[in-house]
Amino acid sequence: xxxxxxxxxxxxxxxxxxxxxxxxxxxxxxxxxxxxxxxxxxxxxxxxxxxxxxxxxxxxxxxxxxxxxxxxxxxxxxxxxxxxxxxxxxxxxxxxxxxxxxxxxxxxxxxxxxxxxxxxxxxxxxxxxxxxxxxxxxxxxxxxxxxxxxxxxxxxxxxxxxxxxxxxxxxxxxxxxxxxxxxxx
Numbered sequence: 340x341x342x343x344x345x346x347x348x349x350x351x352x353x354x355x356x357x358x359x360x361x362x363x364x365x366x367x368x369x370x371x372x373x374x375x376x377x378x379x380x381x382x383x384x385x386x387x388x389x390x391x392x393x394x395x396x397x398x399x400x401x402x403x404x405x406x407x408x409x410x411x412x413x414x415x416x417x418x419x420x421x422x423x424x425x426x427x428x429x430x431x432x433x434x435x436x437x438x439x440x441x442x443x444x445x446x447x448x449x450x451x452x453x454x455x456x457x458x459x460x461x462x463x464x465x466x467x468x469x470x471x472x473x474x475x476x477x478x479x480x481x482x483x484x485x486x487x488x489x490x491x492x493x494x495x496x497x498x499x500x501x502x503x504x505x506x507x508x509x510x511x512x513x514x515x516x517x518x519x520x521x522x523x524x
Contacts, residue, residue: 341389348382351375359502359518369503376501376517377473384437384470387463391440395432398422414448421447438463469521472513 355375362369400408402423410419425443429435435443438460442452453460501518509515 341386341393344382344386344389348379348386351379351382355379355518362503372501372503373517376521380466380521381470381473384467387467388437391437391444392432394444395422395426395440399426399431418444418447437467 352375355372358369358372358375362372394411397409397411398414398419399422401410402420410416411422414422422444425447426432432440438453441463445452455461455464500515503518504514507514
């Protein structure tokens, strides 16, 4: 399913960017535009999660001798063996965060772990956090003098602001953050 999630992420990102570029007139919260952005974010995370899970499952199936299974292409057999053992020990990655799964593969391949405060680790956590915010959102009213700061640290990386809301006094997140800039993070 990872390829379908990737296609959907690209598709909805393109729709959001095209919709925003075609906007003229007064700033508005467009349900269609925000839906495109939120769906692109959710599908991006779904791709990341599905891809790494598929990679581990392929390693496990190949190691277990499942008929027709192939080890992930280009990986050393020892890396594949370590991936399969890890997958078995974590109940198929059931309670392991996505970033930790990617880090495990890096370690098995003799590469350093990603650094939490650096790219791309930082952006991966941000996009997962944004997806989690949109899926598990609890409505809260924020005044203009007390903005929602959950993604404020990402503000310098999320550019440009959502053009549909650029001329408003609305808080940056979520109104100005949820535009084409968030899709480039």
